[in-house]
Amino acid sequence: MSDWPLWEVFVRTKGGLAHRHVGSVHAPDAELALRHARDTYTRRMEGVSLWVVRSADIVASDPDQAGELFEPAADKVYRHPTFYDIPDEVKHI
Amino acid sequence: MYTTDLTKQPGKPDNVKPIGPAEDSALVAAFEARVAADEFIEPKDWMPEAYRRTLVRQISQHAHSEIVGMLPEGNWITRAPSLRRKAILLAKVQDEAGHGLYLYCAAETLGTSREEMIEALHSGKAKYSTIFNYPTLTWADIAAIGWLVDGAAIMNQVPLQRTSYGPYARAMVRICKEESFHQRQGYEAMMELANGTPEQKRMAQDAFNRWWWPSLMMFGPPDENSPNTAQSLRWRIKRETNDELRQKFVDITVPQAEYLGLTVPDPDLKWNEDKGGYDFGEIDWDEFYAVVRGEGPVARERMTARREAWESNAWVREAAAAHEAKRRERVAA
């Protein structure tokens, strides 16, 4: 007597916004996963579009590698606009 | 709807062991520092085994409480006295299913499957909130549950939105947002009864008498008998102690009862100017622990209903899985 596989649910709350992870549901297949996602996560008009994806299909980065993955970006300050001094008189740069 | 840390006996932690020497003390120190700095812990992060176990127990207890909590109120959906009340109650009990689902999913990120958790509930190994082992006798019980039980639940849950485990905190944010109507609908229904016919008033007072003390018990054992509290507070799994929350609840609820013209069933209740709160009578802790052990008035009915729903419908879950397996085979062929 086994439970159905787990699916991750993503909701676009309104046009113009990206889909955002909201939670998960159990469902036997993709069609019912969408139904379950709709019946669970959009009961209060929270969405205009839904994605579901099998949880097992998500590939995630390893938190133990967070240092090597994300810290090298920390000293690349020249990627940010505030790194540059432009006199206020010069507009629209 | 609600959670507290339920252990089977006063003063004895039943599951949590202190951090063992087997765990790398540097990892533990780093973990403790992150939690102390109010950082969130996410599923794949390293965490002490005891933290993981405590969380699985607490979140699954919370999930079970939502699911079992559907039953006492579900008992009145078919008898709701107006179409409006029927829709409200149905939507509320449906929310509880949703909340149970969010919480099971949060617990699953810790590596325990929902099936295992449900199995633990049905075998009696896992606990759920004692409050749901009391029967709903009249329509006023529905009003009282919304007002008192959800009121207590909100008090417990609001701080949990800042709990240290990310998926739990996010589930709680969603739950708190959705639950804001639950208490209001209960109080509104209670106002209607308290201002209604003599029969309705009688129902209202009777329900209040029966739900008051169990509601106070919802906050869990007194702090001196709550063995896991200190560690849970340190780990930000819990953010306020049982007694602090209970006091808050009493102070807020007593004036609400007065407004309704209902009498709090506690002869020892009186305002204490010095502490700026109410003193209240002794809670019957023997009853509390009896109900925790599964000896509540309708504990058997609740568990039977849950087991039946799960077992008698197993064929549905199997059928849908079998259909999907066949479809995949056809696609592969």
Added chain:
Amino acid sequence: MAEQARPHGAFDAPSDAHDPIRAGYVLRLGDDSLILGQRLSEWCGHAPSVEVDLSLSNLALDLVGQATLLLGAAGDADTLAFKRDVLDFRNCLLVEQPNGDFARTMVRQLLFSTWQHLLYQRLAVGTDEQLAGIAAKAVKEVAYHRELAGEWVVRLGDGTEESARRTADGLDWCWRFVPELFEVDAELEEACRCGLAVDPRSFEEEYRASIAAVLQEAKMAQPADQRPILGGRRGHHSEHLGHLLAIMQYLPRTYPDAKW
């Protein structure tokens, strides 16, 4: 008949609600939704999984909402729901059938929602403004019910041996109540003549084809026609409705002066 159902002067009826033909027709639709909503709400807390519990509650909520609007168009919705006795209910027999197992519940839903969807599509562009408005809102809900029920019937029909047997049993139980959905009595004929109602026979073929398509996908045999059981639209119901009403109406009837 519908006249008797209305309490005397107890509500602000729209002026045309005194038209007995209209009130009678709207009552049929409202009672269908009310009774099926009540039946589905019995599942709450007992469904095969938490997710399915949420789905079934959504269906029930939609139907209770429809009933509130439709009965409101025929009189005072609560009085009509809670103070009429069985002879005054106008719902079809299909919706009052006990839930049985999940397969029977889904078959019942498919058979009813498919009919309701085809009907409401037509009512939504009908001449009665209030009814068209209600139907236009409800038709989206009902489209979802129809699809969800269809998906479940396909999974159960073509799932395991046990689920196929249960689905066949559910179909066998419900099938004799389908002809009533297409019955046109004098009252309905009159309602059609004045442009208010839709003659269900106009979409019977489409209905049969749609059900057949789902059953085919579900690998279910089309059931043989059974002797039609009729009477719901005249207040002659199955034994089950009396019990449903006894539960549903118990509070307002026990405390007739109370407000809730």
